[in-house]
Each structure stands twice: as structure tokens, then as C-alpha cells.
Amino acid sequence: MSTLLVYLFNILLLAGFVWWLFRQKWAQALRPYLYPALGVKLLMALGFAALRYSYYQTGDTHVFHNAGLTLLEYARHNPEGYLRLLLFNQFGSEGLENSLPFTEHAYFSNSFFFIKVVSLLNLATGGAYYLNNLYLSLFSFWGSAYLAAKLGEVLPKHRLAAVIAFLFFPSVLFWSSGVMKDPVMYGSMCWLTGAALALAHGQKPGLGQVLLLPLQLYLFIRIKVFYAALLLPLLLAYVLVQRLKAHVHVLRSLKAQLLLLLALAGGAVLLLVLQKETFNPDFILWNIENSYSSLFRRSPDRPHIDLGVLRPTMPSMAANYPEAALSAVYRPFLGESWEPLYVLSSLENLLLLVLSGVALAAVLRRGAGGKVRLLHVIMLVFVLLMAGVTGLSTPNFGTLSRYRIVFLPFLVHLLLQNAYAQRLLQRLRPRRTRF
Template identity: 65%
Template sequence: MSILLIYLVNLLILGGLVWWLYRQAWTQKLRPYFWLALGLKLLLALTFAIFRYSYANSSDTHVYHAASLQLMEYAGQHPSAYLRLLFFNQFESEAFRASLPFSRFPDFTNSFYFVKLLSVLNLLTAGAYYLNNLYLSLFSFWGSLYLVSVLTRVLPKYKSAAVAAFLFFPSVVFWSTGVMKEPVMFGSMCWVVGAALQLAQGQKLSIWTWLLLPLQVYVFIKIKLFYAGLLLPLLLAYVLVQRLKVYVKPLQSPRVQLLLLLALAGVVVLVVMWQRSVFNPDFILWNLERNYSTLLSRSQHRPHINLHDLEPTLLSMLLHYPEAALSSIYRPFLGESWRLLYLLSGLENLLLLLLTALAVASAFRNGASRRVALLHVLLLVFILCMAGVTGLSTPNFGTLSRYRIVYLPFLVYLLLQNVYAQRLLQRLRFP
């Protein structure tokens, strides 16, 4: 099949998927900015793909793509062996295993899982890098659009905040594109959060949503196990509290709801961590410190988070947490470096600082709304934990700006809910 025909067939499929997405009932209230948000995402995906793959130095995306092409070729030569590898991580030989990147611990590495996913996509795109970019970017757009539609139904007052945070905030859109793990993580995470919020509010899920939910949860866990290990217990606890309060009168109190939410989430986390082969606390602390030290050794000539004497102990992590979390959210500051990436990150972080100041001023002047306090607490706990985890493990601001999309849109969503930010969005005529 010629490359032209491959592109033509896949562009028709992509066009059909976009039209199907646009015609969904749940996108009706989002249609005024559907095409603008999608166009911006796909434009960034292609622009960044051209730069990153054709002109930039070799990086993770090159390794992922090359490994997926190797698996695609293997699928053509040994289809039954490829299926065993795909579903059971069974290698026909140790030599073949050694030839594949990320295959040393195939049951635990998310990079190898992503390479397998990419190899399946290659069977449709014939390994065309730019087509893979479009498919993965569309997947992340689908997840974020679905979550925005649910948030709009749950909290219609803050529709503009959800749209701005998940569909238009610069680094969220930028880093959720391309042949990387982040678009898959972001799309599946947003989709799972959206489904959980629907269940919590007692909204009926379609049969397709029920069928897709286990798959999206599985993908989220496989791509980012530790992120899922925190978020899924919080979501499960939130759904249980919201459904129980309908039948249990004492749960009508926001304070009781909050206590039960934290208690249930804690129980689920303890149960999960009981499986010490996966969530061994000592291993988690060691892994955080090892990642930090490894990246720090490569970041001495760039702006970075310098956590002096960080050790793989709980006390050391807690002592360094405030600096790590604040740096993860608000750094690099404008002026720490005049390279383009750091300059753009500094401008965005300056915006985050201003939004935080507005939110604090609004809270002191107007007080906090109790009606959505439980959802706010859930998101805030997740944001603060993830900010700390990413800051403690990732000193390099370039890498950190990519990793923080796991919590950044939720933070922006909360910051844009204050009175002053809402007025600003109205003056800007934001939809």
C-alpha cells in the first residue's frame, strides 16, 4: 500500500472519528468552541511533531517510535508470537528481548506497555509517525472533552473555568499531544474522572460508557501506576460518599462527608499498599530519590529544583515536600532562564501566581462555597500530592513541565472559580 493511500485512508478514519465525536449528545453544549479547541490541539501536535522528530535531538519519542516499528515488523513475520508478546509478555528468545528497549521488566515498565500500544496503532498507520501523533492527540482530546462536558453538567456555573483549564490552557494542550505517554495518560485519566463524577451525581451511564470504563481504568493504571494509585482511591471514596448521602441522613453534613471521604480513601490506599510487591513504601521512597538524583546529575547546567540532602526516607521527603510542591507549581520563575521553553513556562507560571492571588483574595472576601466543598477537597488533595511527587522526583523544569499535566488542569480549574477570575473570563467573552 502506497504511503499516499495510507495517509488518505487514515485521514478519512480520523475525520470520521472527529465527526462522530462532534455528533455525540454530550458535546452539544461544547460545540461553540469544539473546532477551535480541536484545531489548536492538532496544529500543536503536528507542529511539535515536525520539530521534535525531524529537527530536535534524539529523545524518548524517537525511541518509542523505533521500538514500535520493530514490533510492527515482528508482527508481520511472526503474528502468533507477536500476540503472545502483546497479551502475555512472552518472548520467543532472550536475544529478541534484549533487542527491544524497556523490555527488561516487561510486566512493570509503562514504557514497554506504551511501545506495545504504539505497535498496535502502527498496524493501522503502517508506522507513520505523524498519523500516530494525530491519533494519540485525538484520544487525549476525547478524554478532556468528555470530562469538561461532565463538569459542565455537575457545575454549570464554572463551565468557562473547565473549558479554559482542560481545552485551552497552553501547557496542558501542548504536552497532551504527540507520540509520548502523556497523551494516553491524560486522555484515560480525564475519561475516568468524568465517569466517576457522573456516577457520584447519580447520572445514568450509557452502555458504551460502562463497557469502556474498565478499559480506560486499565490503560490509566498501566501508563501511570502511581498516579492511578492515588487518584482512583479518591474517586472511589467520592462516589461512595456521594451515593451514601442520599440514603444516610448524617451524611448530609459536609463535615461528615469530608471525614468519610478521607477515611475511605485512606482505607483503599492501605489495602492497595498491602500488596507490597507493587506499592512497597520503601521502594516508592527509594524510587523517588533515585529519579531525583539521576535527573539532577543531568540538570546542573539548567535551572532546576535543588533539594539539599534529599534522602529516601519518609522524614526527608516530608521536610522537602513544601519546596518541592511549590517549585513544581510555580517554577521556573520568569527570568531564571531566557531559553524559549523556560521563558514560556515562566510566563505561564506568572499567570498561575496571579490566579492564586486572586483566589486567595476572593476566599478571604467572599468565603468558600460549601455546596461543592467535597469535590474541591478531592481535587485539592490530588493536586497537592501530585505536585509534591513530581517535585520530589523531577528537578529538571523541562521534564517537570510535561509531568505536571497530571494535576495542572485541575489546579487551573479551581483557581478560575473565584469571583474575580469569573468576571475576567466574562470580560474576555470566554464561552
Template identity: 50%
Template sequence: MSVLVYLLNILLLAGLVWWLYRQPWVKELQPYFFPALVLKLLCGVLLGLLYFQYYGGAGDTVTYYKASLRLTAYAKNDFGNYVWLLLFNEFESEAFRATIPFSRLPDFSNSFYLIKLLSVLNLFTNGAYYLNTLYFSLFSFWGAGRLSAALATAFPSTKEAAVVAFLFFPSVVFWSAGLTKDAIMFGSMCWLVAFAVNRAHSKPVRVEEVLLLPLMLYLFVRIKIFYAALLLPLLLGYLVIMGLSKFVVALKQRTVQVAVFITAFTILVLVATQLRDFLSIEFIVEQVFFSYEDLLQRSLHGPHMVLSLKPTLASMVAHYPEALINAVFRPFMGESWEWLYIIMGLENLLLFILMALSLASLFRKAPVKVELLYVALLLFIFVLGGIIGLSTPNFGSLSRYRVVFLPFLVYLLLQNYYTQKLLNRLQRLP
């Protein structure tokens, strides 16, 4: 039976890959499509091995998987009540609820939502962990591939930068694969950014995109509502200004576009902070502080960083620059000689080199082309990077959480004069 399940799912996965490969956007990714796909699927499997073998079965992915098996067993025993649970988050008993982690507030818990989603997938894979991993990783690749292709179409000179940043940058590929919330978040987020880029550059919308848009919006908001609360208004502002630029002469100038965008974003933030029922700054500050304190207490046995944080807005603002730097460049080489931290340190050293090259490029006389999209992405990076740095003292968690903004940062950094010159040379190699 298990052999048949594996065979049928491998055939289904092959069919999905074939469907992806026939999509019009794939031609922009040649010859990178299959190497990137294989790498993504392999990283999903390696992530599972990391948690099951190296960490001894500890970690969120294992917790989600084991909990989903309980729900799947429940489905096989009482399918009617299982469907009712999926739709309305109502358990038949408190005793059963107690056996499912993250179910105390089922309407709000993104972890519980993922467990439900995974339990449905289990019905098709017979609960095979690594088959589930392949599906999650393929979904993540779909979004990343679409975004790489969209950026390559809208900004042809940045094609290699997009491919490297979203499809081959080590921690981005690894932590956005596998049986995790991040795989769903990353796939849906990238898909939505690709949708916005295509619409902003007047690419005709396809019927399947219209049908998939509500699903991708729902997944992104449901899995990571805070990320969505920041990114979606930025994308909407980008789309509105790019749309108006076709009719308003003044908005055809990039400097005017950027000025209007930043002004509108600033006004939106100021208005939102006054709507206490909608966005409580005090609540956000408290949540960031509690997250920091909780992770710090669980990180004392291993490499971590310490900020003298207090649960006040003034303290958060004062530590924000340091937190942003930590989120991008920590751990440094030498902070730990465990093999995982050595790999993290090497990647962060590469980021530091890219940052240095980008700063050096500013002193050249070559013109710097600032696109409105880049400004939107920079705002996303600066805001979210700082908040993640403030709330995450654990280096391992930090490497995983920053996958939401890191590919955008790498994409922008790779556009410096020196790196572009190197990428162009590599592209001309036979």
C-alpha cells in the same frame, strides 16, 4: 501506496471526529469543540517537530516510535510470534529482545507496553509518525472533552473554567498530545473522572460507557499505576459518599461529606502503610530519591533545581512544601532565557497570579461553595504535586510530568471571584 494510506487514515480520523461530535456531551462544549480539537491535534504535530527538529531526534517519543517500527517489521515477517509477543511478552530470542528498549521487564514496563500498542497502530498507518500522533492526540482530546462537559453539566457556573483548564491551558494541551505515554494517560484519566462525576450526579449511564470502562481503567493503570493508585480510591470514595447522600440525611450537608471523606482517606492511608507487602513507604521513598538523583545528574548541563534530599521519610517530609511549590511555579521568569523556559516562566507567572487572586477572593464576603469533588481533587494535587516535585529536578521534565494534576489545579483556581467575573464578561461578548 503512502498516499493511499494517508487518505484512508484521514478519512478514518474524520469519521472518528464525526462520531465524537455526535455524542450527547458535545453540546455542553459549544462553541469550543472544534477550536479545542484543532489545537490539540496541532500540538501533537508540534510536539513531534520539537523532538525531531529542535532536539535532533532525541526523546522518549522518538525512542518509542523507532522501537515500534522494529516490532511492526517483526509482525510483517512472523505474525504468529508477533501476536504471541503482544499477548504474553515472550520473545523468540534474547538477541531480538536486546534490540527493543524497555523490554528487560516487559510485564512491568509501561514504556514497553506503549511500544507494543504503537506497533499495532503502525499496521494501519504504515508506520507514519504524524498519523499516529493524530490518533493519540484525538484519544487525549476525547477524555479531556468528556471531562470538561461533565464538569459543565454538574457545576454549570464552572463551564468556562473547565474548558480553559482541560482544553486550552497551554502546557496541559501541549504535553498531553502527541506520541507519548502522557496522551494515553491523560485521555483515560479524564474519561474516568468524567465517568465518576456523571455517576455522582445521577446522570444515566450509557451502554457504551459500561463497555469502555474496563478499557479505560486498564489503560490508566497500565500506563501510570502510581497515579491510578492515588486517584481511583479518591474517585471511589467520592462516588460512595455521593451515593449514600441520597439516603443518609446527614450526608446531604457538604461539611459532613467533606469530614467523612477526609477521615476515610486518612484511615485508608494509615492502614495501607501498615500493609508492607501492599505499600512499602521505604520503597516509595527510595524510588523518589533514586529518580531525583538520576534526573539531577542528567540535568546539570541545563536549568534545574536542587533539593538537599536524603533517602529518608523525614527528609522527604521536610522538603515536601518546597517541592510542591516548585512543581507548580518553577521555573520562575528569569531562571533561564532560552525560549522554552521563557514560555514556561510566563505560564507559571499566570499560575501565580491565579493563586494570588484565589487567596484574595477568600477575604471577600461572598460565600465559598466547597464541593466534595473539589476536596478529592485538592488531595490529588497536594499528594501528587509534592511527589513529582521531589522526584523531578529538571524543569523540562517537570513541565511534562505535572500535566497529570495541573488542569485540576487550574480548574479550581479559575473559580475565584475575580476570574469568574472576567469569564462571565467574556462569555457575554458577541
């Protein structure tokens, strides 16, 4: 009976959140796609739980779930100790510390931070995996829907492209679900990007947005600090240029905006060079190479990226960047493996290859590629950076398919904005719509 009450209580909470979400002003611009998008998202969330949790008996999602249950029991028996652990990473006993994973560097570990997030959810759900899955999946849906709406306001002709890229693209939907770090990363990243677009184009933030900003920023940085280090400066630069454009006439041209962007990038690089005591590029390169080597050793019998001898030096990274970036986007190819998940990934990559070919043809044909804006440049730079970094550090295609959700929807959004893709998308629009 208690389990039934827990499920009933949480389903009412989830329904209330959906009701609130759909009443937001920005959400009205996504109709009639918001309900189908939510339905597909929930199906993907349940599919993730059934496949990755119920079918496979081991994996990261099991580790996070079981550790969250351990902290739930600790909270029930020692609430004060649980609060100290939650706020200050103070373990009440050596036995508790040894019973939890990722405690060796608890202050810096994003995995241990996520376990604490799961433990907080457990206080409401009683440790029910499927309910936690729904909460985290809805969080990622919230962020991605908000970004799709804001992109539609900035680029109204390409609103449907944003909807498809962020709300319907299969692997993005799947890997932004489940009791994993990825839904938190994806939801906070998308929300912050949407908030940056709103600020850049003169929209005054409401009280709710002001209050949410520190939380979303904290979640994004704590879950994926390296992703934040790449994306947040780009967003800040975009906001700065767009706000200056309203007062400086010369910045209304794309060339002037790009020159200012280059100047800002040069200033950032110079600042990092001057602060080399706190910023150590060798440590970053070592981490990329170490991640590649450790995952490579664990992937001898599965399709993977083989870069040969990768060294933690800038020349070695630069030489291997093209293969790494292209592999991160387009591999595994169809036929590299016939395991079901790899086949599905290969089919999606084939679609990406086709879309890339169509976009390239549009660029080569004068006028068919569409007008280039600063936002396109910002998104392309982010895609190129992240594709290279993920390809260099993650040779295993199974893991890579998860990690690339950070840049994949931005890439799909760009690929769907040419004249040829737009003609196809016109056929997908309902007759009665404001799109």
C-alpha cells in the same frame, strides 16, 4: 501510491472518529468551544511533531517510534510471534529482545507497554509518525473534552473554567500530544474522572461507557500506576459519598462529608499498615529519592529543583515537600533560563502565580471565593499530593513540565472559580451561548 492510500485511509478514520465524537450528547454542552478546542489541539499536535520529532533528532518520542517500527516489521514477517509478544511478552529470539528498549522488565515496564501500543497503531498507519501523533492526540482530546463536559454539568456556573483548564491551557495541550505515554495517561485519566462524576451524580452509564471502562482503567493503570494509586481511591470515595448523600440526610452538609472522607482515608491507611507485607512504603520512598537523584545528576547546567540532601525517609520527604510542591507549580521563574521553551514555561508559571494571588484575595474576602463543595476538596487534595510527588521525584524542569499535566488542569480549574476570575471569564463568553 501506497503511502498516499495509507494517509487517505487514516484521515478518513480520524474524520469519522471526530464526527462520532461531536455527535455525542455530552459534547453538545461544550459548543461553541469544541471546534476551536479541536483546532488548537491539532495545531499543538503538529507543533509537537515538528519540534520534538523533526527538529530534535533524539528523544523519548524517537525511541518509542523506532521501537514501534521494529515491532511492525516483526509483525509483518512473523504474525504469530508478534501476537505472542503482544499478549504474553514472549520474545521469539534473543536478537529481537536485544533490539528493543525497556525489555529487561517487560511485564512491568510502562514504556515497553507503550511501544506495543505504538506497534498496534503502526498496523493501521504503516509506521507514519504524524498519523500516530494525531491518533494519540485525539485520544487525549476525547478524554479531556468528556471531563470538561461532565464538570460543566456538576458545576454549571464554572463550565467555561473547565473548558479553559482542560482544553485550552497551553502546556497541558502541548504535552498531551505526540508519540509519548502522556497522551494515553492524560486521556484515560480524564475519561475515568468524567465517568466517576457521571456515576456519582446519578447518571446511568450507557453500554458504550460500560464497555470502555475496563479499557480506560487498564490503560491508566498500565501507563502510570502511581498516578492511578492516588487518583482512583479519591474518585471512589467521592462516588461513595455522593451516592450515600442521596439516602443519608446528615451527609448533605460538607462537614459530614469531610468527616466521612477522613474516616475512609483512615481506614485505607490502616488497611495498608496491616498489609505491609505486600505494601512496602520504604520501596516507594526509595523510588522517589532514586528518581530525584538520577535526574538531578543529569541536570547540572539547566534550571532545576535543588532540595539539598533528600533521603528516602518520611521526615526528609515531609521537610522538603513545601519547596518541591511550590516549585512544581510555579517554577521555572522568568529569568532562570532564556532558552525559548523555558521562557514559555516561565510565562505560563507567571500566569499561574497571578491566578493564585487573585484566588487567595477572593478567599480572604468573605463570599468572593465561592461555595466550597466536596468535589473542590477532592481536586485540591489530588493537586497537593501530585504537586508534592512530582516535585520530590522530578527536579528537571523540562521533564517536570510534562509530568505536571496530571494535576495542572485541575489546579487551573480551581483557580478560575472565584468571583474575580468569573468576572473576567464573563467577557470571554460569546453572546449567544448556553454557558
